[in-house]
Amino acid sequence: MIMIGIFDSGIGGMTVARAVEQLLPELPLVYYGDIARTPYGSKSAATIINYSLENTEFLLKQGAELIIIACNSASSVATEALRQEFKVPIIEVISPAAAEAVRQSRSGRIGIIGTRATIRSGVYEQTIRELAPDSQVVTQACPLLVPLVEEGWTNRQETKMIIRRYLHPLKDQQIDTLILGCTHYPVLKELIQHRIGRRVSLIDSSIETAKALQRFLAHNPDLIKSTGSSPNHSYFVSDLTDAAQAMARKIFQRPVELRLA
Numbered sequence: 001m002i003m004i005g006i007f008d009s010g011i012g013g014m015t016v017a018r019a020v021e022q023l024l025p026e027l028p029l030v031y032y033g034d035i036a037r038t039p040y041g042s043k044s045a046a047t048i049i050n051y052s053l054e055n056t057e058f059l060l061k062q063g064a065e066l067i068i069i070a071c072n073s074a075s076s077v078a079t080e081a082l083r084q085e086f087k088v089p090i091i092e093v094i095s096p097a098a099a100e101a102v103r104q105s106r107s108g109r110i111g112i113i114g115t116r117a118t119i120r121s122g123v124y125e126q127t128i129r130e131l132a133p134d135s136q137v138v139t140q141a142c143p144l145l146v147p148l149v150e151e152g153w154t155n156r157q158e159t160k161m162i163i164r165r166y167l168h169p170l171k172d173q174q175i176d177t178l179i180l181g182c183t184h185y186p187v188l189k190e191l192i193q194h195r196i197g198r199r200v201s202l203i204d205s206s207i208e209t210a211k212a213l214q215r216f217l218a219h220n221p222d223l224i225k226s227t228g229s230s231p232n233h234s235y236f237v238s239d240l241t242d243a244a245q246a247m248a249r250k251i252f253q254r255p256v257e258l259r260l261a
C-alpha cells in the first residue's frame with residue numbers, strides 16, 4: 001500500500017490524518033507536526049515554503065510516497081514549490097474545500113475563515129471564482145485560533161469570545177456556507193457552528209481532503225498494492241509537549257503515541 005505522508009504546522013493536520021484513517025483505514029501513514037515552529041499563518045510566504053520543503057523531506061525519508069499538505073497556510077503558498085521540488089503526488093487542502101463549498105452553496109455567498117497567510121494569499125477566492133465566477137466571497141483572518149487550539153483551549157470562555165469577535169463581521173454578510181480554511185478549526189466546529197448559526201453549512205477541509213485522496217487513489221489504482229498486513233501509523237512532532245499529547249488524544253479519541261522527530 002502506498003504510504004501517505006501528512007504534515008502541518010502543529011496538531012491541526014491530525015484532523016486530516018483522522019479523516020484519512022476513517023475513510024481509508026487500510027493505508028499506512030506517517031504524520032509530521034511542526035509544533036516547535038507553529039503557527040505558520042503569521043509568518044512570511046518564504047519562511048512557510050522553507051518549512052514545507054523541510055517537512056516534506058522528512059516525510060519522504062520516513063518512506064512516504066504521497067504528500068498531503070494538511071495545512072491551509074502551507075497549501076496556499078507552498079504547493080507550487082513542493083510540486084516543483086518533489087516527484088511524488090502532492091495533495092493540498094484548498095481545492096477540495098473550495099469545490100465542496102461551491103457545490104453546497106445555493107446563494108453563492110461563501111465565507112472563509114483562516115490564518116493570515118491563507119486569507120492574504122487570496123487562493124480560496126481565486127479557486128472559488130474559477131469554479132463559480134458569480135460567487136460572492138467574504139473572508140476573515142482569525143490568527144488567534146491556532147494558538148488556542150494548540151494550547152487545548154477548545155471550550156473556554158475566552159475562546160468563545162474570540163470566535164464571536166471574528167465571526168461578527170461575517171454574520172451580516174448573509175453567507176450560506178462557511179469554509180473552515182484551517183485544519184485546526186474542525187476542533188472548534190461546534191463553537192463556530194453555534195456562533196455563525198445553524199443555517200450556514202460548514203465545510204471542513206480535513207474531510208474534503210480525505211475524499212480528494214480517495215478520488216486520487218481511485219484514478220491511480222496501480223498505487224494501491226495490498227500487502228495484507230495491518231497498516232503502520234506513526235506520528236512525529238518537532239517538539240513533544242503535554243498540550244500536543246492531550247490534543248492528539250482528543251482528535252483521535254484514543255491515545256496516540258507522539259514521537260519526537
Ligand code: DGL
Nearest residue numbers: 009012040041072073183
Ligand atoms: N493548520 C494550519 C492551517 O490549516 C495552521 C497554520 C498555522 O500554523 O498558522 O492553516
